[in-house]
Amino acid sequence: MRNLLFAVLVALVAPCARAADLQVQVHDAKGRPVRDAVVTYYPQGGGPSEPFRFEWPYRMAQQNLQFDPFVLVVPAGATVAFPNRDTVRHQVYSFSPAHPFELKLYGRDETRTVKFDRVGVIALGCNIHDSMVAFIKVVDTPFAAKTDAQGQVLLHGAPPGAGTLRIWHPYLKARGNELSEEVSLPQGGVFRRAETADIRSPPVRRNAY
Amino acid sequence: MFSRLRTRLTVLYAALFGASLLLLSAALYGVITGHAVREVGDQLTASATVFNRIWAMRSQQMQEGADLLSRDFGFREAVASKDAATIRSALDNLAGRLGADRAFIVGMDGQVASADGKPVSRTAAKVLGQLDQDQDASGVFTLDGAPYQAISAPILSPTLTGWVVFANKLDRSEMGSLERLSSIPLRAQVAYQAAPGSWRVPVGESEGVDAGKLSAFVDTELATGKVRARHLATAAGASIALVTPLKTLSTSAPAVLVLRYPMSLALEPYRVLLEAAAGVGLLGFAFLLAGSWALARSVTRPITALADAVGRLQRGESAEVEVNTRDEIGHLASSFNAMASEIRAREAKITHLAMHDPETDLPNRRSLEERIVPMADAAEGRLAVVALGVDRFAHVRGAIGFALAAALIGEIGDRLRLLHPAYPLARLSTDVVGLAFIAKDAQSAQRMAVRLLAELEAPLSLGDNTIDVSLTVGLALQGEHDDVVASIVERATIALDQARAARLKTTVFDAGLYGDPASNLSLMSEMLAGLDQGQMLLHHQPKLDLRAGKVTGVEVLIRWRHPGRGLIVPDRFIPMAEETGHIGALTEWVLARALEEQALIRHHGHDLTMSVNLSGRLLGDAGFAAVALEMMRGAPGKLVFEITETAVIDNPAIALKTIDRFKAAGIGISIDDYGTGLSSLAYLKQIQADELKIDKAFVLKIDESHRDALLVRSTVDLAHSLGLTVTAEGVETATALSLLAGMGCDVAQGYLIARPMPLKELLMFLGEEGAGRRLSA
Numbered sequence: 001m002r003n004l005l006f007a008v009l010v011a012l013v014a015p016c017a018r019a020a021d022l023q024v025q026v027h028d029a030k031g032r033p034v035r036d037a038v039v040t041y042y043p044q045g046g047g048p049s050e051p052f053r054f055e056w057p058y059r060m061a062q063q064n065l066q067f068d069p070f071v072l073v074v075p076a077g078a079t080v081a082f083p084n085r086d087t088v089r090h091q092v093y094s095f096s097p098a099h100p101f102e103l104k105l106y107g108r109d110e111t112r113t114v115k116f117d118r119v120g121v122i123a124l125g126c127n128i129h130d131s132m133v134a135f136i137k138v139v140d141t142p143f144a145a146k147t148d149a150q151g152q153v154l155l156h157g158a159p160p161g162a163g164t165l166r167i168w169h170p171y172l173k174a175r176g177n178e179l180s181e182e183v184s185l186p187q188g189g190v191f192r193r194a195e196t197a198d199i200r201s202p203p204v205r206r207n208a209y
Numbered sequence: 210m211f212s213r214l215r216t217r218l219t220v221l222y223a224a225l226f227g228a229s230l231l232l233l234s235a236a237l238y239g240v241i242t243g244h245a246v247r248e249v250g251d252q253l254t255a256s257a258t259v260f261n262r263i264w265a266m267r268s269q270q271m272q273e274g275a276d277l278l279s280r281d282f283g284f285r286e287a288v289a290s291k292d293a294a295t296i297r298s299a300l301d302n303l304a305g306r307l308g309a310d311r312a313f314i315v316g317m318d319g320q321v322a323s324a325d326g327k328p329v330s331r332t333a334a335k336v337l338g339q340l341d342q343d344q345d346a347s348g349v350f351t352l353d354g355a356p357y358q359a360i361s362a363p364i365l366s367p368t369l370t371g372w373v374v375f376a377n378k379l380d381r382s383e384m385g386s387l388e389r390l391s392s393i394p395l396r397a398q399v400a401y402q403a404a405p406g407s408w409r410v411p412v413g414e415s416e417g418v419d420a421g422k423l424s425a426f427v428d429t430e431l432a433t434g435k436v437r438a439r440h441l442a443t444a445a446g447a448s449i450a451l452v453t454p455l456k457t458l459s460t461s462a463p464a465v466l467v468l469r470y471p472m473s474l475a476l477e478p479y480r481v482l483l484e485a486a487a488g489v490g491l492l493g494f495a496f497l498l499a500g501s502w503a504l505a506r507s508v509t510r511p512i513t514a515l516a517d518a519v520g521r522l523q524r525g526e527s528a529e530v531e532v533n534t535r536d537e538i539g540h541l542a543s544s545f546n547a548m549a550s551e552i553r554a555r556e557a558k559i560t561h562l563a564m565h566d567p568e569t570d571l572p573n574r575r576s577l578e579e580r581i582v583p584m585a586d587a588a589e590g591r592l593a594v595v596a597l598g599v600d601r602f603a604h605v606r607g608a609i610g611f612a613l614a615a616a617l618i619g620e621i622g623d624r625l626r627l628l629h630p631a632y633p634l635a636r637l638s639t640d641v642v643g644l645a646f647i648a649k650d651a652q653s654a655q656r657m658a659v660r661l662l663a664e665l666e667a668p669l670s671l672g673d674n675t676i677d678v679s680l681t682v683g684l685a686l687q688g689e690h691d692d693v694v695a696s697i698v699e700r701a702t703i704a705l706d707q708a709r710a711a712r713l714k715t716t717v718f719d720a721g722l723y724g725d726p727a728s729n730l731s732l733m734s735e736m737l738a739g740l741d742q743g744q745m746l747l748h749h750q751p752k753l754d755l756r757a758g759k760v761t762g763v764e765v766l767i768r769w770r771h772p773g774r775g776l777i778v779p780d781r782f783i784p785m786a787e788e789t790g791h792i793g794a795l796t797e798w799v800l801a802r803a804l805e806e807q808a809l810i811r812h813h814g815h816d817l818t819m820s821v822n823l824s825g826r827l828l829g830d831a832g833f834a835a836v837a838l839e840m841m842r843g844a845p846g847k848l849v850f851e852i853t854e855t856a857v858i859d860n861p862a863i864a865l866k867t868i869d870r871f872k873a874a875g876i877g878i879s880i881d882d883y884g885t886g887l888s889s890l891a892y893l894k895q896i897q898a899d900e901l902k903i904d905k906a907f908v909l910k911i912d913e914s915h916r917d918a919l920l921v922r923s924t925v926d927l928a929h930s931l932g933l934t935v936t937a938e939g940v941e942t943a944t945a946l947s948l949l950a951g952m953g954c955d956v957a958q959g960y961l962i963a964r965p966m967p968l969k970e971l972l973m974f975l976g977e978e979g980a981g982r983r984l985s986a
Contacts, residue, residue, distance in 0.1 A: 093282075095289030095366045125367025127282050133367045170368060 018188035019157035022143065025194045026151045026167060033151025034169060034197055036071040041143035041155055043163040043185075051075075052142040059083065060124065060134055062090045067124060067134030071170070076119050076140050083111040091127040098122050098138065121177070123170070133202075135170045160187045165195075173198040214512065215505040222501035223494070230490045237486055245475040246449050249393070250438025253451035253468045256391040257436070260466060261453070263387060268347045268360050271375045274307040275362035279373050285366040288314070293322070300324035300373065309375040311357065314364075315340055316371045336459040340372045348456035349399060349464035350376055354412050356399040359458050374458075381414065393470060399455065400427060401464040408465070417444030418469075427452050427465055440472070447472035511538045515545055522549050525556070566636040569619035574643070577635035578695035581645045584633075585687060585694040590647045592687040592694070593654040595661060596701040597621065598709065600679040602640030613671050618642060620669050621678070628664055637702055645698075651686055651717065658682045658715045681708050685718040733789050736769070736782055740798050744770055747802050748965035751974065752820065752936060752958045755950045760978060762818030764851065764958065765803045766965045767795070792824045793833045800840055806968050807846040815975045816846060820879060823850040828864035838874050849877035851902065861895060868896060879936070884924065893931060901928040905939020905959070912944040922952045929953065 022041055026034040058078045061068045063085040074080055082092055084106055092112070093102040098120025103112045105128075116122065116138045126132035137144075143155040163185060168178040174197075185191050278284055278299060287295035300312040301324050312324035319338030321329045329337070333352045340346045346361035357376035364371045377383070384397045391397075396416065400408045400423065408424040410416075418441070426441050430452035441450035451468045476483070514530050515538075522528035528549040530542045564576040572580070577594075584592050599605065599617070606614035621642050625634050629644065637643040644661070648654035662680055669676050683705025685697050700718040708716035739745055749763035769777040786792040803819045810817050827833045841848060850871060868878055879900035880892050884907050893901075903924055911918050921937065928935045937949050940959030949957055963974060 095286060095370075100289070123366070123368040125365075130280055130365070130367070133365075135368075 018160070020160050020185045020188055021190045022155040022158050022165070022185065023190050023192045024147075024153050024155070024165070024167070025192070026147050026153070026169075027194065027196050028199045029196065033147070033149070034199055035147050035149050035151060036069075037147045037151070037153075037167055037169040037172070037197060038071060038073050038137045038139075039145060039147065039153045039155065040139055040141050040166045040168070041158050041163055041183075042141050042166070043143075043159045044161060045159065051077075053078070054142075054144070057081075060136065061085055062092070062126070062132070065129050065132060067126075067132055070134055071146050072134070072136045073144050073146055074116060074136060074138055075142075076138050077115070077117055078138070079113050079115040080136060081111050081113050084108055088128075090129065090132070092124060093127055094122045094124050096120065096122045102127075121168070121170075137168060158185055158191075160185045165193065167195050167197055169197055169199060171200045171202055173200055213509070215502070215509040218505035218508065219498065219501045222504075223498050226497045227494060230494060234486065234490060238483070241479045241483065242472075242476065245472075245479060246438055246440070249449045249470045249475045250451060252391065252393050253395060253438050253449065253470060254436060256393075256395060256397075256468055257451060257453040257466060259390055260387055260397065260468075263390065264358060267358060267377065271307050271309060271358075271360045271377065272347060272362060274303055274309075275360055275373050275375050278303045279362040279364045285364060285370075288364055288370060289366050296322070297324050297326070304375060307375055308377070310378040311352070311374075311376040313337060313374040313376070314371055315361070315374060317369065336462050337372075337374060339459045339461065340374070346372065346458060348458045349379070349401065350374075350458040351401045351462060351464065352376065354409070355380065356401055356411060356464060361458065380411070394474065396469040398467045398469070399464055400467050402462065410467070419444070423467070426450065427467070431465070441469065443469075445471070449475055508538070511542055515542060518545065518549065522552065528553075568615040569622060569636055571619060571622040571636040571642070572634065574635055574637045574698060577633055577637070577643050577645060578698050580633040581697065582694050584645060584647060587647045590649040591651075591654070592645065592697060593648040593657070594643055594645045594685050594697045594701040595658050596637055596683040596685075596698075596705040597625075597642045597644065597661065597665065598681045598683070598705045599640040600681055600709075605676070609671070609674060609676065613674070616671050617669060617676060617678070620671065621665055624665060625661075635698075637698065641702060641705060643698055643701060648686065654684055654686055655715065655717065658684045662714060681705055681713070682715040683708050683718065684715060732782060733785060733791055735771070736786065736791065737794065739769055739771065740794065744772065745798060745802075746770065746967065747799065747806060748967055749806075749971045750958060750965040751963045751971070752818075752956045753962045754956055755946075755954060760817070760962070760975065761956075762820055762847075762849070763971065764820040764965075765799060765806075765822070767799055787824055787826055793827060793830055796821070796823060796827060796833065797836055797840075800837055804840060804844050804846075804848075807844070807848075809968065810972065810975070811846060813972055813975070815972075817975075818847040818849055818877070820849040820851050822881065823852050825852055825864070828852070828867045829860050831863070831867070834867045834870060838870065841874055841876065847875075847877065849879050849900065851879040851881040851900075852896070852898075853881045865895060872897065872899075882938075884920070893927075898933055900936055900956075901933045902936045902938055902958075903954075908937045908939040908945060908949070908959070909941065911948050912942055918948060918952075921949070921954070925952045925954050 022039075024039045026037045026039070028034050053075060054073065056073075058072070058074045058080045059082075060072050060080055061083045065086060065088070072080065082103060084090055085108070087108050089105045089107045091103065091105045094100055098118050099114070099116050099122050101114055103114070106112055116136065119138050119140045122136040122138065124132075124134040124136065137146075143158050145153045145155060147153045161184060163183060165181045165183045166178055167181075168176075170177055172178065179195065179197060181193075181195075183191070183193065281299070284296070284299045286292075287299065296314060300314065304310075304312040304324060313329065314322045314324075315337045316322075319334075321334045321337050323329050330353055333350070336350060340361050347359065350357045350359035356379045358379055359374055359376040361372045361374045363369050364373055379399050384399070388395060388397050398410045398414060398416075400410050403409045406424055406428060407420070408427045409420065410418070410423070422442065426439070430437075430439065431454065436451065436453055438449050438451045441448050448469045448471045450470075453466045453468070455464045455466050457464050511530075511534065518528040518530045528545075530546055530549075532539050532542045532546065534542075564572055564579075566573045581592060581594065586592075599621070602614065605617070609617070618636055618640070622634060622636065625632075625642065625644055629646065632644050632646045634642060634644045646654075646657060648657060659682075662682055665680055666678055669678055683701045683703065685700035685704050687694065687697055704716050704718035707719060708714065746768050748766045748768050750766060751760040752762045752764060753759070754761040767779055767783075769779075769782065771777050783792070783795075786795050800821055803821050807817065807819045852868075872878060877899040878896065879902055880896060880898045881902050882904045883892075883901050884904045892898075901924070903921055907917050907921050907924075911921055925935045934955040935953075936956035936958055937945075937954050938958050940946050940949065940957040940961045942961060945959075946957055946961055966974065
């Protein structure tokens with residue numbers, strides 16, 4: 001419902017060129033829906049010049065010895081909060097070239113923030129708990145979102161015409177874990193795409209000993 | 210090859226037993242080998258399991274270390290920041306701690322970095338580069354021809370940024386330590402696939418296993434999909450091998466664990482058993498060989514003995530076989546003995562029969578001929594043989610019967626034996642008993658003959674009869690050049706015949722009287738040759754017709770002038786010709802010649818009747834009659850056949866028919882030598898003769914014997930009354946001639962008138978007579 005409201009708003013704001021909605025369904029090789037795949041769209045003419053932000057909070061919480069969410073999409077320059085909701089302490093780090101950092105041990109109900117200026121993927125880990133893995137995808141386009149449990153994503157108000165559709169997933173078997181496709185959006189309406197992404201299983205965590 | 214039964218039996222038994230022994234051995238060996246292979250196979254399988262377990266433990270140990278390293282924050286940071294020096298030192302550190310030989314870092318891009326800085330071969334790099342997070346990447350990994358036990362651990366920071374790989378070289382000492390874990394001294398090797406179909410063991414560890422053979426073996430074993438111990442031939446001998454697939458770092462480079470155990474060692478526990486079996490087998494074989502040899506011997510020895518006995522029997526020796534078993538061969542031996550003794554008895558009987566006269570059981574002629582051979586040429590005198598003939602034996606036999614007649618001869622033999630036990634005797638023929646002795650000279654031999662006569666001519670009592678025996682003795686002595694001693698016996702019998710002919714009691718063999726029988730046969734062939742070669746000629750004895758007072762005919766007599774023997778008298782060859790059947794040819798020749806000469810005489814103006822002697826034997830010969838009649842056809846002169854009585858006329862019916870044919874042809878028939886021998890009144894009754902010739906025996910002494918004169922006279926009267934003319938033979942005196950003329954005799958023949966003479970002389974004689982010489986009574 002909220003999406004629908006948002007779509008109505010966008011339609012009112014841009015009356016000159018009727019924007020289109022981009023609906024993408026992502027499946028894996030076996031036809032199962034793929035969740036947490038980040039779908040981005042880059043119009044050929046470039047995105048809006050004014051700053052934008054996404055509707056979801058820029059927050060990577062640690063809860064039940066897991067990062068939550070698994071994948072977080074933020075625009076470049078966003079500051080992401082890392083609240084610890086566990087009773088144990090965590091030491092969050094990333095060796096990703098886009099933004100290596102390390103948050104020293106911090107405890108329950110403590111929050112650290114990190115500002116991500118560069119576009120890219122930041123793989124997160126906890127130095128204490130190997131099983132904790134999460135990814136922050138820093139994008140520079142407002143047309144970005146991750147798929148839901150049904151593997152679906154809907155991008156609102158994309159300008160019609162040619163553009164590049166990209167699908168990223170941390171375990172996608174592709175260069176840079178990303179698929180790229182040139183598309184042409186119609187005037188208004190919903191542009192639907194079904195994409196197939198070959199997803200490998202996540203690395204095995206040996207905790208047997 | 211095995212001509213002897215004993216050898217054949219032994220070989221047969223040995224072969225049969227040997228074959229079964231071989232089969233048994235093969236079966237035993239097969240079972241034992243199979244068992245050993247299974248046993249060792251179980252051991253190998255167990256060892257393989259242990260090896261896998263050990264390897265898993267080692268892998269796990271290394272894995273743990275690698276995992277520790279890959280999670281080390283500092284290490285991960287170093288990897289993330291590509292701090293090569295730190296990475297290498299960390300790897301070295303852990304490799305040393307884990308006891309790993311090599312350590313690598315493999316990047317997500319497949320780039321391989323070795324901890325020790327040594328370059329990594331491209332093949333190995335490729336394998337390492339294939340590491341994928343999907344794999345449980347640990348296992349065998351081959352680097353530079355040497356297998357390694359390798360493990361890999363992903364470097365998660367926190368995403369996969371690469372792998373850390375630790376590898377432990379599976380060298381000889383490493384494998385050796387694994388081998389020592391097994392309860393049996395097996396050989397463990399890791400074989401890797403260098404290329405499809407080509408399996409290799411680490412360099413320098415081929416251990417006599419041919420690479421091609423190994424490859425084929427491994428491929429076969431893998432293809433079966435079953436882990437099972439099998440035979441593998443190696444240069445060092447057969448072995449039992451087990452191939453177990455090994456987990457490898459990369460599926461593209463498979464490797465297997467090859468566990469080998471030498472067959473010889475596998476069979477070692479069974480060696481004693483096998484040796485014992487072989488020993489027992491060989492011992493059994495030896496026993497069987499000896500046993501079958503002995504058995505064969507026991508079977509063949511009596512057979513050999515029998516064969517030897519048969520040989521002895523063949524040579525006429527004693528052929529008794531010892532019978533010491535009651536089996537078939539024993540039966541055979543006793544049967545053989547019975548047969549042999551029967552054969553010997555029969556042989557003795559045959560020999561006895563060959564040498565004895567069955568009627569009297571006296572030795573026979575052949576026996577005597579053999580027994581006198583050693584007596585010949587004795588130093589003390591000459592060998593003499595007497596033939597004692599029972600006179601008129603045919604009559605005696607007719608009187609007393611055959612059995613008693615034989616008994617008579619036997620009795621004479623017994624007497625002789627009793628009187629002269631030292632002298633060999635024999636029954637030479639039905640009525641002749643022979644005795645051989647050594648005489649000082651011919652006189653003493655003759656005295657002996659006379660003495661024998663005296664001894665034997667005593668009356669004999671046979672059963673109820675008493676028989677007077679009259680004997681004639683022929684005596685023959687060994688001559689100076691007698692080649693054949695046995696012929697003395699023959700000569701003695703001939704002497705006996707001569708004695709009988711001469712009506713003497715004893716006679717010594719006269720070679721002059723009797724030709725050699727062997728030369729007699731040649732005489733006949735010479736006679737036939739003589740006929741062709743003109744050795745024969747005719748003599749003519751004129752026959753004086755007493756009424757006409759002149760010679761009206763001649764008796765034709767044959768003479769043989771032998772080129773070597775001189776003149777041979779007809780008495781020598783005529784009887785022989787009669788006996789041998791040559792008389793026909795001879796008579797034909799005489800007849801032809803007589804006809805020729807008759808014509809010649811006629812040419813000289815004298816018409817003479819030719820009288821030709823015709824053997825009574827020829828009267829039965831239709832062939833001769835035909836030939837004679839053919840010759841007679843057209844002959845102008847008169848011909849008379851004088852039928853001599855030298856032989857019995859066999860078939861009177863045919864003879865009379867022949868005579869009728871002759872008569873029909875105008876041939877006169879004369880009965881010769883009337884009054885002696887067979888010429889009897891029966892002749893006169895049967896034969897329609899024209900002439901009767903009174904034998905000279907009656908005529909020669911007609912002038913002295915009144916009795917002879919009476920006989921001649923009555924005969925002349927008898928003949929005349931039957932319508933026959935009468936010719937008297939043997940007229941030698943004028944008195945006789947005048948007496949005959951007075952008796953009415955028609956024709957005279959004899960030396961008084963003329964001796965037999967050749968044709969030339971006859972012609973002269975006839976000429977003289979014609980000129981006026983006239984004989985008168």
